[in-house]
Amino acid sequence: MNATPPTPRFGRLIGVSLGPGDPELITRRGWAALQSGARWAYPVKKAAERSYALDIARRGGLDIPQDAVELVFPMTRDAEALARAWARAAAQTVQLLAEGRDLVFLVEGDASTYSTFRHLARAARELAAEIEVDTIAGVSSFAAAAALAxxxxxxxxxxxxxxxAAYGTALIEHLLDEFDTLVLMKVKPLLDEVIEMLERRGLLATSCFIEKAGAPGERVVRDVASLRGETVNYLSLLLVSNPKRARGELRRGCRRRAEHAAARSIPPAHTMEAALANSVEGLAP
Structure with missing residues (x-):
């Protein structure tokens, strides 16, 4: 009778958030994972190209393991090309994890916010459902940008x-009436259109442009109108505040109920005075 072959033990797939560019923003947990002896994988747009995520780790003084592996995620709108690339990356990831060793995937920014990691983890689990995924949170680009500005x-x-921002100015303008602050990511292709809309709405003075927050060459531009016609970096965003937004009344029901319950639990003043007097009398010799 043939013995049942053992089920392969997969290593963990760990998404390590590195923050948007400043290696000092890597969390202690992320730093520990990078130095845990796990294999590294990092994203590139095409084979043998520099990796922005890997550069963050390098600037932090970390030694890049000799067996670190690049995973290619092309910047394209071609659905078939993207599907092939994701299938290759997922298969490669599962193959590495099948060796039983943990694999850390380097993520710029936060691994749960506009990140390839969640897609990679999902695709890998479709091939091997038993793969354990660990996501290490990090600093998002817009949180770092707000702090910088x-x-x-x-x-x-x-x-x-x-x-x-690629959703277009019509949606952006609608959301300005619904939210006090808008974070417009990847604003590069529509920057001039957005500037024109903000000028019309009288919101240029309460807007701020941040490029490559935390990375070499970072910059903050408060005179957003001065960016008209400029080709900005892909890693750029706009923070737009709308102080004129009309707000509805907030429901404070939970707070009122809590205050009411607290009030009911406090006895009237004369009752408290009587109780205190009795306590004092009980202590008399």
Whole structure:
């Protein structure tokens, strides 16, 4: 009778968020994973090209393992080409994990925010459902950008929306009436159109452009109108605040119920005074 072959033990697939560019923003947990002896994988747009994520680790003084592996994710809208690339990357990932060794995937920014990691993890699990995935959170580009520009994304009860600018100015303009702050990601292709719309809405003075936050060559531009006609870096975004937005009344029901319950639990003042007097009398010799 033939013995059942053992089920292969897969290593963990670990998404390590590196932050948007400054290696000092790598979390302690992310740093530990990078130095854990796990194999590294990192994304590139085409074979043998420099990896932005790998550069963050390199600038942090980390030694790049000799057996680090690149995974190619081309920048294209061709659905068939993308499907082939994802299939190759997922198959390569599963093959590496089948060796039983953990694999850390280097992620610029945060692994749960506009990241290839979630797609890669999903595709790998479609090939091997038992693969364990561990996501290490990190600093998102817009959080780092707000800190760099010394502006708040939200205060008190304000609302925030984060969208790719590629959805167009019609949607952006609609959302300006629904949210106090808009984060417009990957603003490069529509920058002039967005500037024109912000000027018409009187919001240029409360907008800020941030490029390559945390990386060499970072810059903050508060005179957003001065960017008209300029070709900006792909890693750029706009923070737009709309202080004129009309807000509805907030429902405070939970807070009122809590205050009411607290009030009911506090006895009236005269009852408290009587109880205190009795306690004092009980302590008398």
């Amino acid at each position: 010394d502006v708040a994304l939200a205060e008190e009860d304000e609302t925030v929306a984060v969208i790719p």
